[in-house]
Amino acid sequence: xxxxxxxxxxxxxxxxxxxxxxxxxxxxxxxxxxxxxxxxxxxxxxxxxxxxxxxxxxxxxxxxxxxxxxxxxxxxxxxxxxxxxxxxxxxxxxxxxxxxxxx
Numbered sequence: 001x002x003x004x005x006x007x008x009x010x011x012x013x014x015x016x017x018x019x020x021x022x023x024x025x026x027x028x029x030x031x032x033x034x035x036x037x038x039x040x041x042x043x044x045x046x047x048x049x050x051x052x053x054x055x056x057x058x059x060x061x062x063x064x065x066x067x068x069x070x071x072x073x074x075x076x077x078x079x080x081x082x083x084x085x086x087x088x089x090x091x092x093x094x095x096x097x098x099x100x101x102x103x
Contacts, residue, residue, distance in 0.1 A: 010051055011058035012036040013043075018072040 012035050017027040023040055030042035036056060043051060051057070 008032060008048070009057075009060045010034075010054070011060050011064050012056075013051070013060070013064075014068050014071065016042050018068065 013032045014035055015027070016030050016033045017024055019027075019033050019040060019042075023033060023042055026042045030044050030047075032043050032048055032051075034041045034043055034051065
């Protein structure tokens with residue numbers, strides 16, 4: 001049975017320092033990032049301890065370590081949501097008001 005009291009044993013964790021900006025800027029305070037929910041979430045030390053007790057915890061494998069090395073070398077293979085500003089929100093509301101679909 002895998003040991004789950006050591007936080008950095010989850011399949012979903014990856015080092016924050018190899019994440020694209022703006023995530024990588026938080027690496028000093030939040031060394032690990034959870035990729036579980038599709039949107040990366042940088043974790044503080046306290047959150048990392050809670051991660052070990054997560055109901056969706058999965059054991060980390062050698063493939064996960066290889067994934068992290070590949071990400072560090074070639075870039076992260078996940079789409080990071082782009083930032084939105086007020087102009088983007090206004091445009092989306094206008095399109096929605098007139099029933100226009102933008103995809």
